[in-house]
Every structure is written in structure tokens, then in C-alpha cells.
Amino acid sequence: MSALTPSQTVGPYFRIGLDWPDAWRLCPVCDLSLRGRVLDGDGAPVPDALLEIWQADADGRYHAEATQGFRGLGRRGVDADGGFRFETIKPGRVPAPDGGWQAPHINLLVMARGLLQHLYTRVYFPADAALHDADAVLACVPAARRQTLLARAHAGHFEFDIHLQGEHETVFFAL
Numbered sequence: 001m002s003a004l005t006p007s008q009t010v011g012p013y014f015r016i017g018l019d020w021p022d023a024w025r026l027c028p029v030c031d032l033s034l035r036g037r038v039l040d041g042d043g044a045p046v047p048d049a050l051l052e053i054w055q056a057d058a059d060g061r062y063h064a065e066a067t068q069g070f071r072g073l074g075r076r077g078v079d080a081d082g083g084f085r086f087e088t089i090k091p092g093r094v095p096a097p098d099g100g101w102q103a104p105h106i107n108l109l110v111m112a113r114g115l116l117q118h119l120y121t122r123v124y125f126p127a128d129a130a131l132h133d134a135d136a137v138l139a140c141v142p143a144a145r146r147q148t149l150l151a152r153a154h155a156g157h158f159e160f161d162i163h164l165q166g167e168h169e170t171v172f173f174a175l
Contacts, residue, residue, distance in 0.1 A: 007106065018050055026072065026087065033160055034151065036084060037078070038084070041164065041167075045082030052111075053075075053109075055107060105124050107121075108122065110125055120173045120174075123148050132146070148170045
């Protein structure tokens, strides 16, 4: 007789012990604020999701060789309205496996109740639009769906809502 194991059934326990209350700030001096909400297919907030981000520093280097004091990894649970905020630095371009360059982006992992697997997506920035066409990952996404991966610039911060399903569903990647 087989049964689901804890690793096959995500949540609702995943926030216990995984939420790092102080891991929303990735660096001592940050220049980018990323805010948003996690929403279900009806547009209702998902109040118990956990997000993890990882990224390169401004020079396109990941943590092992990155800027002094820059962690490159953040994790936090969302609030009761599905809201989140990360303070970080604007990532630089990173090399692509094919020898090209990827556009600046933040990698984002979503864990939430009812998801049997984590969801992986990316956050790109509108100011880098000229670099998006050369990004092999973004080029794999149909043009009509790419906007779900673009943060929106607001006064002093970027907004990025994550739609788990529905008409505005965020593009998620299989890794």
C-alpha cells in the first residue's frame, strides 16, 4: 500500500520553520524594492504562501562571489492579504548556458497549500526591454504571456503579482 509522503504534499505546514522573518532584505544597502501579492484563480489573496527569491548581484555574480554583504537569497511568507515585499539590489545580466546573456531577472519560487510541487518563475524589469529579446528563457514564452513575467514600476518600487491560475496566470517554468 502506498501513501503520500510529506514531501509529496506541500502545506499547510511548510511555513513552520521555513519562514525567515528577517530574510526579506537581501543586502545592507538595497536599491530595489519588489512588492506584490499571491492570488488564486479568482483573484483572491492566498494568505499562506511562502516565497523564495534568488538572484545575481548588480555585476551578474551569484552569491559565492557576489558583492560584500549581499545574500542573494531571500525567503518570506506572505501576509493575510497575500502580500510580500523584498528589498534587494537590481540584478545584472548573467551568462546563459548557450554563451549568450540573460536579461536581468530575479528567480522566484512559490510554495503554497495545495501545490504538490513548487512553482518556479522569473521577474524581469521593464527598463531592460531591449535585453529581453536576447534572453533565451524569455524567448521560450509566447509573446502574449511575457507580460506576466514583467514587474511594473511604481513610485519607488516594483510590483509583481503572482497569479497561480486563471486568465492572468503567471508563467511558471518546469525545472
